[in-house]
Amino acid sequence: MIFRDSIIAFLFASSILTSIGASNLSTCNKSCLGRLVDYPFGFSGGCKIQLNCSSVGQISLAGFQVYNMTSDSIMIVFPGKCYRPIEEIKKLFDQHYAPTWQNGLLLQNCTSSSSSCVVPASYLESSVKLQDCKNRNLSCHAVTNSGIDVLSYENISRTGCKFLFSSLFVEWSVKWNSSLSLDFETLQLGWWLTGTCQCSANATCTIVHLPNNSSGYRCRCNDGFTGDGFADGQGCRKVSGHRGGTKIAVLIGGIAAGTSCVAVALAVICCFFRRRCTTLKSQMSARRLLYEAAGSSSVHLYTYKEIERATNGFSEKQRLGTGAYGTVYAGRVQNDECVAIKKIKHRDNESIEQVMNEIKLLSSVSHPNLVRLLGCCIENGEQILVYEYMPNGTLAQHLQGQKGRALPGQCALQLPPKLLRPSPIFTRP
Structure with a gap:
């Protein structure tokens, strides 16, 4: 009797351990010291793509640090x-x-x-x-x-x-x-x-x-x-909107603006000359940084107003895509040249130095997958790079024998003949 009870208890314990083990295999730990990652990533054996989490919260993969x-x-x-x-x-x-x-x-x-x-x-x-x-x-x-x-x-x-x-x-x-x-x-x-x-x-x-x-x-x-x-x-x-809150904010802002319009007008007059001086100093500093980075190469310094005008105020209709380091817009500068304008994300306090290093690099590097850097803008706390535009459409369209995709807006009418030639990336054997 005692022997039979022992066997039953052993089988019961084994079944519990088996179910716990199966549960652990199917469970994916998605937190690394409070930092959550999205599916299919995780930090345990039940995850589709398993990452490693150090004791200080550093994420790594195959022994290399993951930063994004x-x-x-x-x-x-x-x-x-x-x-x-x-x-x-x-x-x-x-x-x-x-x-x-x-x-x-x-x-x-x-x-x-x-x-x-x-x-x-x-x-x-x-x-x-x-x-x-x-x-x-x-x-x-x-x-x-x-x-x-x-x-x-x-x-x-x-x-x-x-x-x-x-x-x-x-x-x-x-x-x-x-x-x-x-x-x-x-x-x-x-x-x-x-x-x-x-x-x-x-x-x-x-x-x-x-x-x-x-x-x-x-x-x-x-x-x-x-x-x-x-x-x-x-x-x-679905991303939820905040229309009600926006209307209330606009109403409150309108009342406040109406009661203080005289004070604002005086403040604008006083600030105009101060901002003018600050802008001139900023432009001189930007030109000095650009000269140190690009040297004698023909990298143009654009003003922020020129960039805003070229992108229609960074319109969503002209957004080409968003990557890990910034958002790229299609634009057209004063000489009617179609360009790609990259607005860099603010990652840290060294972002200006990183932009200068990138300008220095792109001014001296030859690479089959790099387009030409035309200019930059370092103003209003923004770092913006301007590249030549490559209107060849998607790679899938070329591989499937379709025509290249039309440029946004009226850019297609402004294309110089040299941009209509086939790109070497598709004609190389």
């Missing part, structure tokens, strides 16, 4: 390291993520001397710790987009290089086929889920084209909705 995650990519810090075996990058090729073609790899000890992207050695020495390497000869390897969203490990192994020093990332707009910025010691990973699309309502499924004729998918909420877009995640919920 978006609806289609993972941005990691890839510090310069002399004589890092090229095989180390293999751990960044997973069934759910891999490096994208927007990266340029800085390689050492290569059997081939050819480089598909060019970065001045002097700029490398000032940007990364290249002075620690005995052999400072680096080859820059970049892959042109051929319809595959991520690289394969074979793309890198067949370069014949022994060491991987670091990486540079070209922020690229696939929608408008133009580059936005260039960052050193940064690597972009594209991520996806396998199987058939399992998106929630009010979400769009995007197919990710992978090497070896395979594919994955991602989900993204439609305009007017927010969330992760996945049926197994939070899904999509």
Whole structure:
């Protein structure tokens, strides 16, 4: 009797432990010391894409620090390291993520001397710790987009290089086929889920084209909705408006303005001359910074009013896209030239220095995926870069044999003939 009761108790305890274990496998911890991540990311074995969380709340993946995650990519810090075996990058090729073609790899000890992207050695020495390497000869390897969203490990192994020093990332707009910025010691990973699309309502499924004729998918909420877009995640919920509060605020503001209009008028007169002096000082400071960054290159300094006029006050109708570092608008400057205007997000107190470094870099770097920098604006606390416009339409349209997409507004009527020639990125064998 006692033996039978012991067996029953053992079986009961085993069933409880089994159910607890199954529950732990299906549960995904999405918090790293209070910092939450969206599906499919998490920090436990039950998550589709498992990240690591340190004791101080630092998020990492495969031993590399993660500094940003978006609806289609993972941005990691890839510090310069002399004589890092090229095989180390293999751990960044997973069934759910891999490096994208927007990266340029800085390689050492290569059997081939050819480089598909060019970065001045002097700029490398000032940007990364290249002075620690005995052999400072680096080859820059970049892959042109051929319809595959991520690289394969074979793309890198067949370069014949022994060491991987670091990486540079070209922020690229696939929608408008133009580059936005260039960052050193940064690597972009594209991520996806396998199987058939399992998106929630009010979400769009995007197919990710992978090497070896395979594919994955991602989900993204439609305009007017927010969330992760996945049926197994939070899904999509409608963005609520605040119309009532806005009307009340307008009413209160109108009453206050009516009772103090005389004081405001006097204040405007007093502030006009002060602002005029401040603007002149700001323009002189901006010109000095631009000269230090770009030197003798033809990078034009635009005023904030010119940028506002070119974008119709940063109109949503002229917005080309929003990336990890800012928003890009289509615009037309005074000489009727169509341009792409990038309004950089305020990330930290060193944003002006970062913009100057980017101007210095883009003025001296030659890369097949980089467009020409035309000018900048450093005024009213904003950092804005102006690039040449690439009106080639989406990559998918070219691959499917369709015509390029029309430019917004009247820009299509102002295109010079040289922009109508086929882009080399599509004519290269």
